[in-house]
Amino acid sequence: MIINVVRNYCELSKTAADVVQSVIINKPNAVLGLPTGSTPIGMYNELIRMYRERNIDFSEVTTFNLDEYYGMSYENEKSYHYYMQRNFFSHININPSNINIPNGIAKDIEKECIAYDMKIKECGGIDLLILGIGHNGHIGFNEPSNEMIMNTHLTNLAEETVMANARFFKGHDESPEKAITMGLEGIMSSRQIMLLVNGKDKTAAVRRLLTRDKVSPEFPASFLHVHNNVMVVINEDAIEEFNLIHKHIS
Numbered sequence: 001m002i003i004n005v006v007r008n009y010c011e012l013s014k015t016a017a018d019v020v021q022s023v024i025i026n027k028p029n030a031v032l033g034l035p036t037g038s039t040p041i042g043m044y045n046e047l048i049r050m051y052r053e054r055n056i057d058f059s060e061v062t063t064f065n066l067d068e069y070y071g072m073s074y075e076n077e078k079s080y081h082y083y084m085q086r087n088f089f090s091h092i093n094i095n096p097s098n099i100n101i102p103n104g105i106a107k108d109i110e111k112e113c114i115a116y117d118m119k120i121k122e123c124g125g126i127d128l129l130i131l132g133i134g135h136n137g138h139i140g141f142n143e144p145s146n147e148m149i150m151n152t153h154l155t156n157l158a159e160e161t162v163m164a165n166a167r168f169f170k171g172h173d174e175s176p177e178k179a180i181t182m183g184l185e186g187i188m189s190s191r192q193i194m195l196l197v198n199g200k201d202k203t204a205a206v207r208r209l210l211t212r213d214k215v216s217p218e219f220p221a222s223f224l225h226v227h228n229n230v231m232v233v234i235n236e237d238a239i240e241e242f243n244l245i246h247k248h249i250s
């Protein structure tokens, strides 16, 4: 695991965008795994800037998003479909048919999940997966539990996650309780993973990730320790309360 500590959110966003750019330069038809939430917004803005300056070309790129809220259609402004269009896809030259996001209103959710995993395989797997981390260590919406679910699946969101997401809704009561998420296999079979950590509120999660090696479904991000190509990009803010400023920890 490579730890890259950066000074601020701007640097985090640029670092992340540079990694995406180098993956696409090496492989123009790269397959990307993409997150939503607050953390990657700066990276998406940076990638849009690169695209406008003709420094990156998404025309052959394929994307798979990590998750979508259950029961939410792509027209819903709170959906991750909508988020991705507004914050990224509508500003770049990606082919719409290369965009994949779980369908939160699929009639047959199980079938939807199986088809999603199948499509990832058919596309040759994910070259670069970008992740955020939840306060409770979730990755995608794989929440702490007694066991990790390997395939894409419908999941109940942890109360902590419902609370954290309430800021995007009219409070806790409207914050969704279920989502479709890529499972552990989709995440771990990605050839390269980049975890983005921003903000003081992530201190406890990142401390737990970096100081405890025990791999456990009670802290899903701990599985990243057994992947051989993970870069964690951390804004100093998120680690300032404890002494872990190593540029590279293996």
Ligand code: PGA
Binding pocket: 036, 037, 038, 039, 040, 131, 132, 133, 134, 135, 138, 139, 140
């Ligand atoms: P955030 O969410 O980027 O909004 O902090 C990350 C996550 O919960 O995975």
